Amino acid sequence: MAEREIIVAEDNPRDREFLAAALAGEQVRFFDNGREALDYAGTQVDPLVLSDIQMPGLNGIDLAEQLWAARPSARIVFWSQFDDEMYLRALAGIIPPETVYGYVLKSNPSETLARAVAAVFDDAQCWLDPQVRPVEARSRKAGSAVTDVEYEVLIDIALGLTDNMIGRRRYLSRRGVQSRLKSLYAKLGVDQDQFAAEGVGEAFNMRARAVSVALRRGLVNAHELEQEEAVLAEWLARERAR
Template identity: 35%
Template sequence: MKVLLVEDDQFHATFLQDALSEALPEVTEIIHAADGAVGEEEARQSGLEAIVMDLQMERRNGIEAARTIWSERPQTRILFWSNYADEAYVRGIARIVPDDSAYGYVLKTASRDRLKLALRAVLLEGQIMVDREIHRLQKGGASPRNRLDDSEFAVLVDLALGLQDKLIAERRGMSLRTVQNRLLSLYEKLGVYSEMDESVTLNKRVRTLNRALATRTINIETLEAAQRDLDTWLAGRR
C-alpha cells in the first residue's frame, strides 16, 4: 500500500510519516509532496488513492488540490489534517467530496492515538471520520438560529469579492429583494446589529466581512478559490 503525504511543514511531515508507519504496517511506501500542486501531480502520475492532506499551504491549498484529485479519481481516500476547524474549510470539503467517498478531517491538536485511528479508518477501511469540533460545525454549531445556510454563505462570499447587490443577484440566480434579505440575515447572524452604536456610524457591509473573518466563517483560501470561480463566471458573461 502506497500513501501520498501532502504537507509543507517538514516537522509535521516527519511526524505524519512516523504515525503512518505505526498505524498502517501495510504501507510499503510513503511519498511526500511539499505543496498541493506537487501533490496533484504525484497523485496523477502514481495513481495513488490514499492521501493525507494538509489544508493550509502557500502555493496551492488542500481544498483546491483535493478538488482536482477527486475530479480525476473520485474513489481516492483523503484524510485532511489541519490546525483549523474553520467553517470555511468544512463547507469547502462538503462542496467537493464525491458521493460515497471516504474522507476524514482531524485536527493537528488531536492525540497521536486519535490520528492513528483516523489514518487507519479512512485510508485502509474506507470510513468517514471527523473530529468532534469539526462535526459540531457540520451540524451547524451550538446555535442553529445563527447558522448560515448555503444561499447566505454564497452572498457573503460575493460580498467579500466586492460585488454589488445587482451582480450578486445575477450571478446567484436570485431576485434583488432576495439578495437584500440575505444581507439582512447576515447582519443578524454575524452579530453586526448587536455591535451598532447610535453615536457611531458603521458600514454594515464592512462590519459583516470583519465578523466573518474574525469568526473564520470565511478565510483567505475560500476567497482565493472564489476569485478564480468569479473570474471564470465573468469571462463567460462577456
C-alpha cells in the same frame, strides 16, 4: 498482499517531520506541494492521500476536487490547523457520493491522527475531528448554510465594496445585491428588526456586523481575504482598462 502507500501533501518541514514519526511503519511518499501530490496520486488506482489544507499553488481543497474528479475512489484525510467553516463548506460541495474521507486538526496528538488514518484507509469509514463536527453539521444545514452566491456577497462586503460595485462585479441590479445581502444576514442571524426589539437598533452597522459574525464562525479568515484581495485587484485592473 501489496503494501499500501500513503501519499502526503504538506509544505511545512516541521509538520512533515511530525508525520514521518506518526506514520512510522507505513510506506509514505511525501510531496511539499499539492500539484506534485495530485500528479502522482492520479497515476494510482485507489490512492490514499493525507493532505494539508493551506498550501501554496494548489491547496488541499482543490487537490481533492481534481483528484476525486479523476479517481472517485480516492480516500483523503485532510490534516489542518483550521476548523473554519469555510473549509468544511467548500468540502461539502465537492465530496462525491459514497466517498470516504477524514478531517483531523493538527493540534491533536499522533494517536488521534493514527485513529483517523485507520478509520479512513483501513475501515473505509469517514472520520471527523470531534471539534469540527458541530461546524460541519452547520455547514450542511439548509437554514444556516451559506450558499455560493451569498458567500460571494459576503466576500465583497468584507473587502469593503459598495452595493453599486458589487452589482457591477456580480452582474446584479442594486435590488439584486440587496436581496442577497438580506438572505446572507438571515443566515448569519444579523436581524435589524431583532436589534430594534432589543433596543439596540442603531448600535450596529449591518455589513460590519455580518463580517464580524462570519469571522467568528470561520466563514472567512485573513488568508482567504488576502487571496480575494488579489482577485479583486485583478478585476479592478481589467475594469479600468476598458
